[in-house]
Amino acid sequence: MSKLKVGVVNLGCDKNRIDSEIIIGNLKETYEVVNEPENADVILINTCGFIETSKQESIDTILEMSRYKENNQCKVLVATGCLTQRYGNELLELIPELDIILGVNDYDKLNEAIERALDKGEKSCYTNYSDSNINSGKRIVTTGGTTAYIRISEGCNYQCAYCAIPKIRGKYRSRTIEDIVAEAKELAINGYKEVILVAQDTTNYGIDIYEGQKLHVLLQELSKIKSIKWIRVLYCYAEELTDEIIDEFASNDKVCKYVDIPVQHISDDILRAMKRRGRKAIILENIEKLRRAIPNVVLRTSIIVGFPGETEENFNELLEFARTVKFDKLGVFMYSQEEGTAAAEMGNQIDEEIKEERYHKLMALQQGISAEVNKKKVGRIYEVLVEEKQPGEYIGRNYEMSPEIDGEIFIKCDKIINMGEFINVKIVDALEYDLIGEVVNNTNK
Template sequence: MIKNKIDVITLGCSKNLVDSERLMRQLVANGYTIEHDPREPRGEIAVINTCGFIGDAKEESIGTILSFAEAKKKNQLRKLFVMGCLSERYRKELEQEIPEVDKFYGKFDWNALISDLGKSYHNELSTDRMISTPPHYAYLKISEGCDRTCSYCSIPLITGKYKSRSIGDIEDEVRHLVADGVKEFQLIAQDLTYYGLDLYQSMKLPELVERISDIEGVQWIRLHYAYPAHFPTDLLRVMRERDNVCNYLDIALQHISDHMLKLMRRNISKQQTIELIKLFREEVPGIHLRTTMMVGHPGETQEDFEELLDFVQQSRFERLGAFPYSHEEGTYSDRHYIDDVPAETKQQRMDALMDVQEEIALSVNKSKVGKTMKVIIDREEQDYFIGRTEFDSPEVDGEVLIEKNQPLTIGQFYDVKIKSALPFDLLGTIA
């Protein structure tokens, strides 16, 4: 137990990570040293930033809290605090079940933790962060909350109504991060598509991306978590015209059969989805699309799944993830549907879908063999330097393994000739 040292453990998504980074910056300003994501307690205080999205994430959060609570019982820890989505939603229950936690905070009141430690919150640092990613890239959260009403999703119950950050506030944060050496920005939100409607009464994502791309030093911008219904198509022009806006879009489609899209309350049809994908590929040649599919939602028949499988085979998404439906209390599904697809069937469908996607991903990667691609270097390992192209987002996508035939600098861009392909990674050498 090291005095004046605080362990901050972040669970869940990159949006949680941004909250942790802001908290850590405030703690450092108040004289603490920080360790992010230690495997076991190191400091005298621990803060766990929890996820409460689906069952597996909630179990991981509770398991982590219990592990640190046990350490506190053994006097390996003086104080234990919990924040984030799980405690936003289940604070009263957690307070009763895990009394070892000194205090629970939600997703939006974590700054009270500073005063509870007897320290001062520095308003002038409100957009500053202690970056926990490699210093050349950062996640940029442009909003909180979600106004969608998807049947399965608990996020609106946790985060509340959509709240856009102002364009000026986001620009200020980008300039600050660029000054600290950040070159690559992953724009994130529960729903990028909706950005600006609440604040400016119109969709402002295209304008926001343009203005960020104008900031000197911003070399890559990548877009995560768009929603297909009412997509702001002017964004495609921005992507096509701006060299520092990656030809990459993460847009969660979830399903394709009209039967399932209606049950899921997605407010879009199969035909509209197909036309949208066609538009993406026409307007931005070479675009890489990342999407997410759900299997096993209540009411999904074998015919629905086969329709989804056929759609994935035809659409050939460059990046695709899948997850089985999780019945979350308080959602529309919980109130109106029965979780009627067996867990074994869900797993079988997910495995079948990912088998198809693995073949597509390998084919996509093989098409890059022989090409020279711009790559940013993330880290050095024993046998390779590891980097990414504009089509590869950190953590979720593949990487480029680069032969060690000359020294490379972490965080710098290089031209890499692709020599061979694996299903999810590329192998190359400096051109």
């Protein structure tokens, strides 16, 4: 008897991706996992519920997948993730095509819930809340054969006024160094050469299970894995960057000189209203420390415009900050009024038109900065990880580029290069966000 087919649709961040990979790993023992939802007997959507646009995308995707139930191809429709953790039974009422609702800590109940839905037509809704559990299990990595994400902690202890993550994911809790290193070793055995460490806040890794921040110790241990070539760290709080962490970034050859510090704003008035821990002075001080300690460091940040009470003066201060610091990479988000957060109840909400105007103004400024930064790279030679082949060229990344969120390098080459190879590439031209290069002294690694 052939196995039932299950299709998984992942939405949202890379931490969600890891959850989806764990779900797929668990399902694969019982079901056949397929890439095309139209061929699946069971469809699971791992939703995002961080901001309004992501919630809408999640609902739209559920509705799109529900159409496969019309021809009886899909027998069970499942939704899990952040949106379901927040809204649970409301979603079952809103979308009656759904059969199973799972929160972010309930993946162990999935197989049993599918069996009940198939055998008895029973609907299930689990949205248990956990401040201790970290989803784990055998993962089926979905990012190809070279790069994989590793979650080093779950949850968050901060109470930023705009963010619902602590209510969805619980308190900050770290995995042990031994557990993380064991996962990285298994990835290395399976051919992965770049590991990307993720958490709500990577800088505070270890504060709950060790005596203080231990990100630098974790990096030291991971760097001992011979076949891991790049270790990339995302989501560092600028104000929590200790000298030990900065020194480890600077001295460890395997750690990409790429620091993602989502500052969100620079005006102390707005940072205070956001309930952010950092202030302008410490953010600027640590940016200077990073650039002084790591001359070739690439800095990425995220900014929120249109937070309640943001004045024109506050925004102009933010523009000047971006103009002066010249981040290599900068993402901009318009503030989203999320129910259940402190900011949603604040007065002085900003009109959508003003948010959009500020968004476009900051993005236009950053586009010029990015073009200027990239132009300086023409003539330089980088080690590049090749990830894709197109007619007449290859596409890859250097240490300055995180997958899916940054630019790429388009490589002119008429020779055969294997995917996952590291090659030397000379930059010959630059666009606003991407680079164009040609192979030099091609010694595959």
